[in-house]
Amino acid sequence: MHRFHVFVRQAAASLGSATDVNCFSDGAWCLTRRPFSSGLGHRPPTGGGQGEPGFSTVAEVQAAVSAPNGKSRQKILTLQSMNPQVKAVEYAVRGPIVLKAGEIEKELQNGIQKPFSEVIKANIGDAHAMGQQPITFLRQVVALCTYPGLLDNPHFPKDAKKRAMRILQGCDGNSLGSYSASQGIKCIREDVARFIKQRDGGVPADPDNIYLTTGATDGITSILKILVSGWGKSRTGVMIPIPQYPLYSALISELDAVQVNYYLDEENCWALDVKELRRVLNRAREYCNPNVLCIINPGNPTGQVQNRRCIEEVIHFAWEENLFLLADEVYQENVYAEDCQFHSFKKVLYEMGPDYFNNVELASFHSTSKGYMGECGYRGGYMEVLNLHPEIQGQLVKMLSVRLCPPVSGQAAADVMVNPPTPEDESYEQFMREKNAVLSNLAKKAKLTEELFNQVPGIQCNPLQGAMYAFPRILLPPRAIEAAKDHSMAADMFYCMRLLEETGICVVPGSGFGQRDGTYHFRMTILPPAEKLKILLEKVNAFHMRFLKEYA
Amino acid sequence: MHRFHVFVRQAAASLGSATDVNCFSDGAWCLTRRPFSSGLGHRPPTGGGQGEPGFSTVAEVQAAVSAPNGKSRQKILTLQSMNPQVKAVEYAVRGPIVLKAGEIEKELQNGIQKPFSEVIKANIGDAHAMGQQPITFLRQVVALCTYPGLLDNPHFPKDAKKRAMRILQGCDGNSLGSYSASQGIKCIREDVARFIKQRDGGVPADPDNIYLTTGATDGITSILKILVSGWGKSRTGVMIPIPQYPLYSALISELDAVQVNYYLDEENCWALDVKELRRVLNRAREYCNPNVLCIINPGNPTGQVQNRRCIEEVIHFAWEENLFLLADEVYQENVYAEDCQFHSFKKVLYEMGPDYFNNVELASFHSTSKGYMGECGYRGGYMEVLNLHPEIQGQLVKMLSVRLCPPVSGQAAADVMVNPPTPEDESYEQFMREKNAVLSNLAKKAKLTEELFNQVPGIQCNPLQGAMYAFPRILLPPRAIEAAKDHSMAADMFYCMRLLEETGICVVPGSGFGQRDGTYHFRMTILPPAEKLKILLEKVNAFHMRFLKEYA
Structure with missing residues (x-):
């Protein structure tokens, strides 16, 4: 830990920055303004x-x-x-490498010569930042809600106006500026329930079980916060996949819960094996109370899409072992592989029969930030709960009421996500054109990424069945691992830092997500436009060859 | 606690509701869906x-x-x-009385006859819900940011377009749909710093010390979360005013910190007396580590505006006793009394000289939800920190990065709040007209409320110097207190429930904010339109007379 810290501090210093980057093992980090460097309050x-x-x-x-x-x-x-607990939190997706990317961007702006002309931030699933255009209908509806004077404007289609009026009627004072119910606007929760029912082929969904959230992050935070209790051996253990999306490890740190890692099977396209769950659970029971099981499907950062049978096995396991299931399904629209299909945990639960459907406690999450809308900035999303004890739903509403309500414009955006135009609507054609363009582009880019990575010796990339990331394994020569050690860095952090410095491409080291010891990966989004992505992949590959040669 | 719980459960049952309200002492509550009443998941x-x-x-x-x-x-x-800790959380502002108000609304909709035709929710500072119209310029800017196609629309003024373009240039991909920096969009933080500098007569403000937040709630949550540590006698104690805004007690519960109450002086217009702070601090040091002092100015629910001398004394006390200051200044624009003026803690700190200004650790908060904009639904706001240890600022950014960013449309709304049109701008005249109408109306309503309440025997209302609430003291006859006991309720909850049932007016019992033992109050917003507010006050007063007579 210390060595790594020292290295990155040196690295930041060599950039002439006013900021120090303090890194810890496994991609953890914090940034430190140099004391006394700016502002009255910091004077010596x-x-x-x-x-x-x-x-x-x-x-x-x-x-x-x-x-x-x-x-x-x-x-x-x-x-x-x-x-x-806050000190122990780590969050790699916006970690030291991103900070360094920012510094390099500033240097480019200041005219400092680099082997590249721009920094490409492929570290985060931020579609609009990568040039993806908003879905017109969504923005029309939100603009109309924002400024109802536009309801008279002939430029806006009738269906968008109708939708905006419906949302405004759900707002107190017909204004996006009033607080909503803490659980979210009722008519939007009804739309969410209808969406889920339709998605799941008729499985009933109850608006009272829907909670609108400030992005999926907020839903996951809320349910984990209410779940964690106990001390010592009875402290709540939370089972998470490795590799994981680091929100989970960060929340577990913050809540001082026990992180219980289960490993996905990289050799088998990152599949989840219930035997692994059982192995991990039995061991964890010796030191904590592991009663929460988190699943990310489609996988982040790993991009696998779980098949129906696997989900059934997981549900049976959760039922058998009395585990509370968290199903992170924010990439449910992002399935590209032709032989894959998204199955929601709720639907499979239903199809397994009432004994499961009436018993297994489940919270599942969706977000406006992903899918084909990519509206990250609106911080919209929802959580659906199933079989929550009635008293716990009361506690949840009470807890949520303290922060008053999720952003109402985000709720409006979520409404469009779950209730898009239908064939009889004026906006349908344009909407479908835009939606299909985004999704078919992503599918092509998923394939392209897999293909190009696998052309290079020393990069192994599983198929990107879904989500929006590649998580290739990089085989690093022993001398590179030694060199990283000399720089007091994790080997994949060393690799990614070099990649950034030499190409301007910013990706996140696998150590920030967790990986089997001795393996190295990085996560890269496939969100840049296709032409740009191709150049980017070629640059990564060329860098990789140079890197291999250098450390052969 | 138990008796109270039973009563409200009975009360809810008598309403024929599918929801039980479980109340605890001091206005705490939770709502419980009756088990097995709805949805497949809840079947017996x-x-x-x-x-x-x-x-x-x-x-x-x-x-x-x-x-x-x-x-x-x-x-x-x-x-x-x-x-x-979550179970222990209490939040009265959206508590059982509000739930009951909702039930009564439903009954009215279903044609059940009541002595009134509508429920008036005077429980929360939700301006737009009470009919206040949005500030046009703010909504124009946010609509333009949402749907940039409108930048060509001649209906929108040039200055709004210019502002929207500036905000969009601060967004990655020029879209409100991309994530912002976790600390907030840089150009908006710069605008906040300029606003603070101007507000405080030139006191320097550093954009790097500004954090855009999801409403002030989020900022207060973040800083308290990072502040709380230790066990037993070294557990962090947080000093809060009584009466308080119950966000503070809720967060203290959730974080398992120690709540240290200091009492405001009701006889002296809810003034803060440093002697009281000292008394409380010395006692608290026997059982915890009280190192955080929260101030709400202008006061919520109490409406007092602190004078400069009082603020100076508080700052000196914080400096002397090594306390971290939290200044909740969300009502800084809401000052009505002619002899009062808002002084920010930061400005007074500066004027007390560099020894204070360079040492006292301060976090202050502002929000788009209050003031004259009242844009609660956007969840916009900011926190300014002063003298934070550089490493702590790094930790704060790391912690905030886990939830990615505050809602970007809320950040845009915050930008308009801190950077309103200036005299040379096209929108200036309309903006000033709208702003002044809201504020002068509020000032009139503050005066009217104080006057009308004080006409009634048994109601004592301090001047509403600022904020947007009255917090009158109600002198309840012993027989009413007995009757409340018979109903297993706090006496002021009993009073407020009766008020709601008989008049449709929903206010929050003082027990939800804290009050001296043996005193009773309620909080009521002054946000309804003036004519409506007058009728409402007359109804409350008439109810009070009937109530007094009944229990004389």
Whole structure:
């Protein structure tokens, strides 16, 4: 941990930055403004430092500034005094590599010559940032809700106006500016329930079981927050896939729960094997109370789409072992492989019969940020719960009421997601054209990415069946691993830092998601436009060849 | 606690509702869907109940449903197993009285005769729900950002277009649909810094110290989350005013921190007395580590505006006692009393000299939900920090990056709040007209409310110097207090429930905010339109006279 920290600090220093990047093993990080570098509040005391000999760390020295009485003054909130669970949080997707990408962008702006002209941030699933255009109907509806004066404007189609009026009628005072119910606007929850019922071939969905959320992140946070309890051996254990989306590990840290890792089978296209779940569960029961099982389907960062049989096995396992299921299904629209299909956990649960459907406790999540809309900034989404104890639903609403409500414009965006135009609607044709263009492009890019990566010796990429990322395995020569060690870095972080420095391409090291010891990966989105993606993949591949040669 | 619970359960049952309201002392509550009342997931097991004798509470019995193997099955997530800190959370503003208001609304819709024709929800500061119209310029800018096709529309003024273009240029891919930086869009943080500098007469503000937030709630949550640590006697104590805005007590519960109450001086227009702070701090040091001091100015629910001298004393006290200051200043635009003026903690800190300004750790909060815009649904706001340890700012950004970013349309709304049109702008005149109409109306209503309440024997209302609530004291006759006891209710909850049932007016009992033992209050917003507010006040007063007579 320490060595890595030192390296990246040096790396940041070599960039001439006013910011230090502190990295920890496994891709953890924090950024540290250099003390006393900017702003009145950060000025050093004149003649300060007299208190320093008493402090044992740099942080403590930095925390000491002169006080009105001339005595040195210790800050109240320091790395030592802060919430230790927050300190333990790691979140690689916006980690040190992204910070460095920002620094390099600034250098380019300042005219510093690089072997590339722009930084490509392939680290995050941020469709619009990569040039994807919004779905017109969605933005029309939200604009009409925002500024109802436009309801008279002939430019806007009738169906968009009708939808906007329906949403506004669901808002107190007919305004997006009023608080909604904490659980979300009722007519939107009804639309969500209808969407789910239709998606799942008629399986009933109850609007009272729908919670509109501030992105899926908020739903996952809420349900985990209410689930975690106990101390020592009875502390809640949360089973998560490895590789995982690091929101899970971050929340587990923050809530001081126990992270219980189960490994996906890379050799078998990142499949989930119930034997692995059982192995992990039995071991975890020796030191905690593992009663929550998280599934990400389609997989992030791994891109696999679970088949129906696997989901059945997982559900049976959860039923048998009394586990609360969290199904992260935010990529449900993003299925590209022809032999794959998205099956919701809820639908499979229903089809397994009432004994399962009436018993297994499930929370599933969806988001406006992914799919073909990619509206990340709206922070819209929903959670559906099943078989929650009635008293717990009351507790959930109470807990949510403290933060008042999810953003109402995000709720409006979620409404369009779950209730798109139908064939009889004026906007249908344009909507379908836009939707299909996004999804067919993504499918092509998924294939292209897999193909191009697998042409290169030392890169192995499983099929991108769904979601929006490649998570290729990179076979690093022993000398490269040694070199990374010399730089006090995880080997895949070293690789990704070099990739960024030499090509301007920003990807996230596999260590930020978790991976089997001795294996190395990175996550890259396939969101850049096709032509750009192709060039990008070729650049990665060329870099990889150079890297292999250098460390052969 | 138990008695109260029983009463409200009975009350809800008498309403023929499918929902039970479980209330606890001090206005705490939870709502409970009756088990097995709706939806497939809630059906009772056929032939179930064989496991019941083993359970000791209703909840446990409800949690037991039949399992596939015919054995009874215990739910995983129950009141017994859930996070106890979340269970302890209380939030009165959206509590049982609001739930009951909803039930009554439904009854009215169903044609049930009542002594009134509509429910007036005066429980929450939700301006647009009370009919306040949005500020046109704000909505124009957000609509333009949402649907940039409108940039060609001659209906929209040039300055709104210019602003929208500036915001979009700050968004990746020029879209509100991309994630922003976790700390918020840079150009908006710059606008916030300029706003603060201007507000505070030139005191420097650094955009790097600004964090855009999902409403002020989110900022307060974030900073408290990072502040709370320790165990037993070293657990963080958070000093909050009584009466308080119940977000504070809710967060303190959730974070398992120690709530340290200091009382505002009702006899002295809810003034804050540093002697009281000192008394409370010294006592708290015996059982916790009280190092956070929260101030709400202008006061919520109490409506006082702190004078400059009081703020100075508080700052000196915080400096002297090494306390981290949280200044909740969301009502900074809402000052009505002619002899009062808003002084930000930051400005006073600066004016007290560099020894204070360079040392006292401060986080202050503002929101788009209040002021004259009242855009609650956008969940916009900001936090400014001062003298935060550089490493802590890194930790804060890391923590915030897990939830990705605040809603981007809320950030756009916040930009308009801090950067309104100036005299040379096309929209200036209309903007000022709208702004002044809202604020002068509020000032009139503040005065009217105080006057009308104080005309009634047994109601004592301090001047509403600021914010948007009255928090009158109600002197309840002993027989009314007895009657409330007979109904197992806090006396002010009993009063407010009767008020709601007889007049349709929904206000929040003082017990939900905290008050001195033996005193009773309620909080009522002054947001309804003036004519409606007058009728409402007359109705409350008439009810009060009847109530006094009944229990004389």
